[in-house]
Structures are given as structure tokens and as C-alpha cells.
Amino acid sequence: xxxxxxxxxxxxxxxxxxxxxxxxxxxxxxxxxxxxxxxxxxxxxxxxxxxxxxxxxxxxxxxxxxxxxxxxxxxxxxxxxxxxxxxxxxxxxxxxxxxxxxxxxxxxxxxxxxxxxxxxxxxxxxxxxxxxxxxxxxxxxxxxxxxxxxxxxxxxxxxxxxxxxxxxxxxxxx
Amino acid sequence: xxxxxxxxxxxxxxxxxxxxxxxxxxxxxxxxxxxxxxxxxxxxxxxxxxxxxxxxxxxxxxxxxxxxxxxxxxxxxxxxxxxxxxxxxxxxxxxxxxxxxxxxxxxxxxxxxxxxxxxxxxxxxxxxxxxxxx
Numbered sequence: 001x002x003x004x005x006x007x008x009x010x011x012x013x014x015x016x017x018x019x020x021x022x023x024x025x026x027x028x029x030x031x032x033x034x035x036x037x038x039x040x041x042x043x044x045x046x047x048x049x050x051x052x053x054x055x056x057x058x059x060x061x062x063x064x065x066x067x068x069x070x071x072x073x074x075x076x077x078x079x080x081x082x083x084x085x086x087x088x089x090x091x092x093x094x095x096x097x098x099x100x101x102x103x104x105x106x107x108x109x110x111x112x113x114x115x116x117x118x119x120x121x122x123x124x125x126x127x128x129x130x131x132x133x134x135x136x137x138x139x140x141x142x143x144x145x146x147x148x149x150x151x152x153x154x155x156x157x158x159x160x161x162x163x164x165x166x167x168x169x170x171x172x173x174x
Numbered sequence: 175x176x177x178x179x180x181x182x183x184x185x186x187x188x189x190x191x192x193x194x195x196x197x198x199x200x201x202x203x204x205x206x207x208x209x210x211x212x213x214x215x216x217x218x219x220x221x222x223x224x225x226x227x228x229x230x231x232x233x234x235x236x237x238x239x240x241x242x243x244x245x246x247x248x249x250x251x252x253x254x255x256x257x258x259x260x261x262x263x264x265x266x267x268x269x270x271x272x273x274x275x276x277x278x279x280x281x282x283x284x285x286x287x288x289x290x291x292x293x294x295x296x297x298x299x300x301x302x303x304x305x306x307x308x
Contacts, residue, residue, distance in 0.1 A: 061229055066240035072232045074225055081224065081275075083232040089240070099245055103253035104238075105262065122238035123261050123268070130239060145235055147272070 034090060035170035036136025041070030041086040044140075044165040050075075053161065055084045067091060068141070082146040086165070090138040094118050097132070097139070112159065113166045119155045126150065131158035135169040181265045187273050194277060198284045206288055213289025220282035224275050231271055234260055 047057035055075030063072050063085060070087030094109065094116050101107035105124030110117050117133040130143040142161045144154040200206035208216070238261050243249040261268045 059225070061232075063233065063236065065233055065236035066242075068236050068240050072229065074228055081228055083228055085232060085236070087236070100242070100250070100253065103243075103250055103257065105257075120239060122235050122257065128235050130235075143232075143235060145232060147275075 034137035035174040036088055036090050036138055036140075039088055039136070039140065039168075039170065041088050041140065044086050044168055045161070049164065050084070053084065053157075063087060070141075080146055080148050080151055082144065084161070085141070085143040086161075087143070088135070088138065088140045089132075090136070092138055094132065094134050094139060110159075112162050115166060115169075115172070117162070119158070121155070127154065129154035129158050131155065131162040133162060133166060133169065134172045136172070136174050140165070140169050180259075180267055180270045183270045184265050184273065187270060187277060191277050191280070194280050194284060198280070198287070201284055201288045201291060204291065207292040207295060208285065208288040210289040210293050213285045213292070216285040217282045217289070220278045220285065224278045224282075227271050227275050227278070231268060234268055234271070 042060065042062065045053075050057045050060075050073055053075075055073040057073065059072075059074040061072045061074075063070050068087045068089050070085055072083050072085040074081065074083050076082070097104075097118060097120060098107065098109065101120075104120050104122060106119070106121035106129075108119045110119060112131065112133050115133045115135075117131060120130045120132065122128055122130075126149040127147065128143065128145045130141045132139045132141040140162075142158045142165070144158045144161075146152060146154055197206065238257050241253065241256055243252040243256070258266065260266055263269070
């Protein structure tokens with residue numbers, strides 16, 4: 001990246017150009033923003049794709065829970081009310097979730113299109129599953145909740161959705 | 175560690191369920207009917223509330239996953255207790271919310287039936303009067 005040129009004007013009317021790269025200094029918030037910051041989880045699936053998955057684009061609801069940010073959709077996949085969420089977590093990686101895996105109903109590491117991922121169930125009755133993958137500084141996650149266990153496999157469905165959006169995600173660590 | 179539960183909310187719901195059964199019995203006995211458009215609006219409101227509860231359930235799942243309690247024995251125990259209270263326990267928030275959806279679904283069915291009863295009564299009256307006019 002080329003050096004930026006900043007124009008600095010002092011109160012006394014003196015003006016001078018200072019060449020260099022901006023530096024947040026010791027009170028700064030750390031490294032440059034991760035590419036994950038530019039990802040909008042609410043646009044990773046088109047309305048047509050949401051509909052094809054059995055959910056209703058008009059139910060789109062922004063979500064923000066303890067660092068998880070994105071959008072949720074309601075729908076009756078196979079006739080049973082449930083929800084689909086697409087969210088990002090800018091700070092936690094698969095390794096971070098793996099470190100506290102015993103506090104979840106289920107946790108299995110996997111790969112999605114050769115990207116490190118994991119499937120996480122909060123309950124242990126087959127009614128919810130999040131397929132997450134590492135992206136940028138954190139993770140992107142697709143969660144599915146169903147009401148009737150056994151009507152479909154939420155982990156398989158979440159994986160299928162993640163395979164659709166994975167090519168749009170930033171490289172790990174970027 | 176004591177795990178909070180939502181037994182009281184669950185009991186409140188059971189009382190609501192009882193009331194709904196009473197309403198349903200009144201409709202079945204022909205003691206209660208509703209103008210069809212009123213019944214339709216009441217049904218739609220119940221269905222809207224079922225969806226609102228579903229959105230809360232979606233947020234609850236995120237809470238169960240995102241909540242960090244620390245990477246030590248106490249932290250893990252707190253995380254398990256939290257998950258139990260929120261999602262997996264017998265009287266968890268999720269259990270109460272899912273039960274509330276069931277009550278709302280039954281209420282919607284009762285309103286629909288009450289609207290149908292009124293429509294049928296209206297139709298029967300019309301047939302009776304048109305029969306007399308002939």
C-alpha cells in the first residue's frame with residue numbers, strides 16, 4: 001500500500017503536508033479491519049434462494065446476539081415452522097468454539113469446500129444445527145431450527161446452504 | 175449450582191390451556207360463535223404471535239451458542255447450567271415457548287371454528303327465510 005499523504009492544518013494558519021501511514025498509536029483498536037467486516041450476512045442468500053430453501057424472504061429479521069450478527073428467516077420447510085439464520089462472528093474461530101465444545105449439545109469439525117468448519121448443536125435432540133466455517137478473522141454460520149425432530153436433518157441442510165455461500169466468503173485470516 | 179427454571183411460566187401456560195379448552199367446548203356446543211371476519215382477524219393474530227415466538231426461539235439458540243463463561247471448570251459448569259435453563263431443561267425457556275406456540279395454535283383453531291359456526295348459522299337462517307318466502 002502506498003504511503004498516504006495527510007494535510008495537516010494548524011490553528012496558526014500554517015499548513016504542511018506530512019507523508020506517512022496513519023497509525024492508531026498505543027490507544028488504537030488494533031490491526032486493520034478484517035475483510036469479514038465487509039461481509040453482509042443478510043445478502044449472502046438471494047430472495048430466490050431463500051424461497052427455494054423453503055423459507056420466506058419477507059420474514060427477514062436482523063439478528064445481533066453477543067457478537068453474532070446477521071439475518072434470520074422463518075418458513076415452513078416441509079410444512080413445519082422453523083428458522084434459518086445466516087450470521088457472522090468476527091472474533092471467534094472454529095478453534096475457539098472447539099475449545100468449549102463440551103458445553104454444547106453436539107460439536108463435530110468438518111470441511112466445507114476445503115475450508116475448516118464445524119457443526120454445532122445447542123440442544124441434543126436433532127432440532128437445531130449451525131454449520132460454521134472460518135472466514136476472515138472469525139466465522140460465518142448458517143443455523144437451522146426445526147420443531148419436529150426427524151423431519152429433516154438440520155445439520156445436512158445447514159451444510160447444503162453453507163456450500164452455496166462459501167465461495168463468497170473472505171479467506172481465512174484476511 | 176442451582177439451575178433457574180421456568181416452572182411458574184409453565185404453570186401459567188397450563189392455566190391458559192385450560193381456558194382455551196373451555197372456549198373450544200363452548201364453540202363445539204354452539205354457545206359461542208364469532209362473526210367470520212372477526213374470527214379471521216383473531217386467527218391471523220394468533221398465527222402472527224406463533225411466528226413472533228419462533229423468532230424468539232431463534233435468538234435463544236444463538237444465546238446458547240454465543241454465551242462465553244470462561245475456559246475453566248466453573249465457566250464450563252455455568253455454560254451447562256445456562257444451556258439447561260435456556261434450551262435443554264425440563265422447564266427451560268424453550269420448552270415454555272414451544273408450549274405457548276401449541277396454545278396459540280389451538281386458539282387459532284378455536285377462533286376458526288367459531289367463525290365457521292357463525293357462517294353456518296347465517297347460511298341456515300338464509301335458507302330458512304328463503305324457504306318461507308317461496
